Amino acid sequence: MTPEQAAISRVLDEHMSSNRLMDVEAKIVAKHGRVVYDTARRIIEESINQPMDWSHDTMETGLAKMAAMHNAKYPWLTPGARSALAFIFTFTRK
Numbered sequence: 001m002t003p004e005q006a007a008i009s010r011v012l013d014e015h016m017s018s019n020r021l022m023d024v025e026a027k028i029v030a031k032h033g034r035v036v037y038d039t040a041r042r043i044i045e046e047s048i049n050q051p052m053d054w055s056h057d058t059m060e061t062g063l064a065k066m067a068a069m070h071n072a073k074y075p076w077l078t079p080g081a082r083s084a085l086a087f088i089f090t091f092t093r094k
Contacts, residue, residue, distance in 0.1 A: 001076045004039075007032045009081040011040045016084035043074060047085045048092045062093060 001009075011032060015024050021041055028037045050065050057065075066089055070077055077085075 004036060005076045007036045008040050009078040011036060012084050013080035016088055048089050063089060
């Protein structure tokens with residue numbers, strides 16, 4: 001894992017309850033830089049906007065699809081970051 005990837009995982013894990021990071025943007029950018037913030041925001045948006053067919057999908061299958069996307073695109077995400085993303089997915093979709 002690169003230092004940038006570690007910072008992204010830390011940001012997701014530590015700040016996920018913060019309105020999808022928007023209310024702590026300045027703090028994160030000052031500490032980790034614009035690229036880390038923008039990447040973390042992009043991962044959040046990709047996670048919560050996974051294509052779902054709610055006539056067939058359930059919250060469980062939605063979380064599984066999101067986890068599969070993380071495994072394919074962001075295998076370096078830490079367990080804490082993955083848990084935070086699952087939380088925001090569930091919170092957003094309910």
